[in-house]
Amino acid sequence: MASVSEKNGNSVSGGKPERGGLTGSGTGLEPKPIRVSVIDDDPMICQAMSLILNDYSHGRIEVVSTSTDGETCVRRAAEEKPDVVLMDIAMPGVDGIEATRLLRSLSPAPHVLILTSLSPSGTVERAVEAGADAADDIIRRIIGVCEGAPQFNTASQKQLIDDLSVTRPRSRRDEARALLDALPDREREAVMLAAEGYTNAEIASRMFISERTAKAHLSSAANKLDMGRVQMARLVERADLPTRL
Secondary structure, X not given: OEEEOOEOOEOOOOOOOOOOOOOOOOOOOOOOOEEEEEEOOOHHHHHHHHHHHHHHOOOOEEEEEEEOXXXXXXXXXXXXXXXXXXXXXXXXXXXXXXXXXXXXXXOOOOEEEEOOOOOOOOHHHHHHHHOHHHHHHHHHHHHHHXXXXXXXXXXXXXXXXXXXXXXXXXXXXXXXXXHHHOOOHHHHHHHHHHHOOOXXXXXXXXXXXXXXXHHHHHHHHHHHHOOOHHHHHHXXXXXXXXXXX
């Protein structure tokens, strides 16, 4: 997990946070929760991260929204003014890099923690898979970036810059392809045609089956993938498969 702050691309060192995380400072008030937005094109990741942050932060963090694309996250951030944005990189349309640039132009600009698989501990992946096992690490990073603590060292920053455009997209592509490959051939074909924008009737015509069977293929695939039609289309886009002839 690497951080991008609103000043010079680094975390602001020292001092007290200007927004989320303020203490009562003699007033007897409880600290204000840090307001966080979670951005990932996989709704399941958004849901898992929200549960982790809300359940294990003991009130220190409040997830104010989740988004599955960069454009939506920037619009919501302008309205909600989160303190921290947890940002995915590989997303359709406005990706995480461009969304981060747009977020940094806001006033006030949120801190941005980019979710990557570059850290040795695999923080995000372990958190989603194991819940509490990595929750403290993520929470500590969110609090740390608000307090001005750097969230990467020089070596990891260089690796992020060098590998950002290759490692993460390729990993997500391979994951998407594996999910599609796990489907039966006919179901996978129906999903791919639906992703290209064909209606159920058009899918049936192209596959030489009835419309009822086409619907059944899509419904079965949706149940196996635990996705709706739009999410399956995004899965196909992320898989970046060769153009159909």
